[in-house]
Amino acid sequence: MELRQYQQDSRQSIQAEWEKGVQRTLLVLPTGCGKTIVFSKVIEDRVRLGERVLVLAHRGELLDQAADKLSKSTGLGCATEKAEQTSIGSWFRVVVGSVQTLMRDKRLRQFAADHFDTIIIDEAHHCLSDSYQRVLAYFEKANVLGVTATPDRGDMRNLGSYFESLAYEYTLPKAIKEGFLSPIKAMTIPLKLDLSTVGQQAGDFKSSDLGTALDPYLDSIAGEMWRVANDRKIVVFLPLVKTSKKFTSILNAIGFRAAEVNGDSQDRAEILADYDSGKYNVLCNSMLLTEGWDCPSVDCIVVLRPTKVRSLYSQMVGRGTRLFPGKTDLLLLDFLWHTERHELCHPAHLIAENEEVAQAMTKQIEEAGIALDLETVEKQATEDVIAQREEALAKMLHEMKRRKAKLVDPLQFEMSIQAEDLSSYVPSFGWEMSPPSEAQVKTLEKLGILPEAIDNAGKATKLLERLDKRRTEGLTTPKQIRFLENRGFEHVGTWSFDSAKRLIDRIAGNGWHVPDDINPKEYRGE
Known part of the structure; x- marks a missing residue:
């Protein structure tokens, strides 16, 4: 099998990480980009080196x-470690193992x-759980490759706490x-769905509350689905089995050919095959089909299980991103979810570089x-955000310039x-x-000193002490110094406060011009 360029590049990058001594590395490929093919080729490389390999999944x-x-991509057979099936005594060098089985001490x-x-971990965003960590800790000397389409995890624990490097990432x-x-x-379907009463659990919305x-x-x-997508092949994700069935x-009552699958469906394989062949045009499920199921002809995804977790959202959408003859695009239907905080995943989060x-x-x-x-939307939004940032920056620089004009540089003072x-x-x-405190910064600015030019608390303390002493002694303020020295007067810092005030009053009375009978270079105060 000939690999695509990014698949070959990722294969080589993984081997390179292990060769340089990085034991635990990560591969990120979007759903539909052949991550199983890539790690199969990696396994083939390791078997050729005489190694034994474990593929771990949940x-x-x-x-x-x-x-x-x-088997199809390399010709390699494998043994299975799951429930009553065991690989003990097998001559195969590759074992596919269930984490629920292998986590048991016996x-x-x-x-x-x-x-x-x-060890290869499929859907590696699950690997921080105790069950995976128990197995990985037991085989602690093995090289580990985590493979995932979604590098962030629902409970927000960073995969970087386990993996030492990202060998390769190919983006959506x-x-x-x-x-x-x-x-x-x-x-976006213009239906306002109120989720403000829905509770939260483990960093996401509670499924039970969502269903209600x-x-x-x-x-x-x-009705909205019929209006915009009745000619599409749709997968709908819902929070509860009873909601999915309802x-x-x-959907069937308004004209769709809809079927439902869940973990207890006895005829699940048959329903999936019938959907694949076109007997049904809508497939409803309660989060059953997020991983390990492929039907490339799907061209519409409806997420009725709103989530704050990008990895979960990406898994749902990933069921429809594969190519298929005659398929021109994937339609992703979003809704006007109303929540107390704007934390929900939307289609934009699939490709946007940042929240803005x-x-x-x-x-x-x-x-x-x-x-x-x-x-197209991402390109336009990025340009808009950059333009807004530039406008805000120009405004900020103008404000800083205006502010600086009113403050005296500490060195000048x-x-x-x-x-x-x-x-x-x-x-x-x-x-x-240490940096100046917030209180020091505010006081310095209030007294007319530009605080950005002071980078430590010691200097800020000494300056504030000196300013307080000068006030007590009736000497010029930083603002008086800035005003007069900007008009050519020298060593204004040695003058008295009253002397500087009288001169500033004269200048103000002269239309803010220095009177003709005063030479700023020679004037030394009264």
Whole structure:
């Protein structure tokens, strides 16, 4: 099998990481870009070196898929470590293993701690859980490759706490641009769905609360789906099995050919096959089909399980990103979810580089009322955000310039009052070296000193002490010094406050011009 360029590059990058001694590395490829093919080729490379390899996953479908792709792409067979099936005594050098089975102490101890040289973790965003960590800790000397389409995790624990490097990442926008995944069009359905009463659990919305909150809107959602996508092949993700079943009935009542699958469906394989062949045009599920199921002909995704977790959102959308003959794009239907905080994942989060661009994209899509190409929207939103930033920066610089014009630079002040002890000051102690406090910064600015030019608390303290002393002694203020020295007067810092005030009053009375009978270079105050 000939690999695509990015697949070959990722294969080589993974081997390079291990060769330079990085034990635990990560591969990120979008759903539909052949991550199973890539790690099958990596396994082939390791077997050629005489190694034993374990492929670890949390679902039977993923293990079956790995075994199938490994056989087709490399010709390698494998043993299975799952429930009553065991690899003990097998001559195969590759084992596909269920983490739920291998995490058991009795099962683990049938293997020597150095039995496996390499471990591949499919859907690696799950690997921080205790079950995975137990297995990985047992085979602690093995090289580890984590493979995922989504590098962030629901409980927000960073994968970087386990993996030491990112060997290779291929992004969704790049895959679409290079023609390996379907373009995505997003459309906001103008239905306001109130989620403000929905509780939270483990960093996301509670499924039980979501089901109840969705119920009043199901008929309206079905109607909108018929309006914009009745000719599409749709997968709908819902929070609860009972909601999924109810929505399937509503869809069938208005003309869709809808089916529902869940973890207890006895005829699940048959339903999926019938959907694939076109008997059904809508497939409803309660988060069952987020991983390990492929149907490239899907060209519409409806997410009725709102989430704050980008990895979960990407998994749902990933069911529709594969290419298929005659398929021109993937339509992604979004809704006007109302929450107390703007934390929800929207289509924009699939490709936006940051939250600012994502928000600008979401606003654009909401206001359009039609399906928009995500890449086009992202380009426009990025340009808009940059323009807004430049405008804000120009405004800020103008404000800073205006502010600076009213403040005196500390060095100018020190030279003017002839304070060598201040101009040559070097902090000695820890507290002196720390940045000026917020209170010091505010007081310095209030007294007319430009605070940005002071980088340590010691200098700020000495300046404030000197300013307080000068006030007590009736000497000029920084603002008086700035005003007069900007008009050519010298060493104003040695004058009295009253002398400077009288001169400033004379200048003000002369239309803010220095009177003709005064020579600023020679004037030394009264």
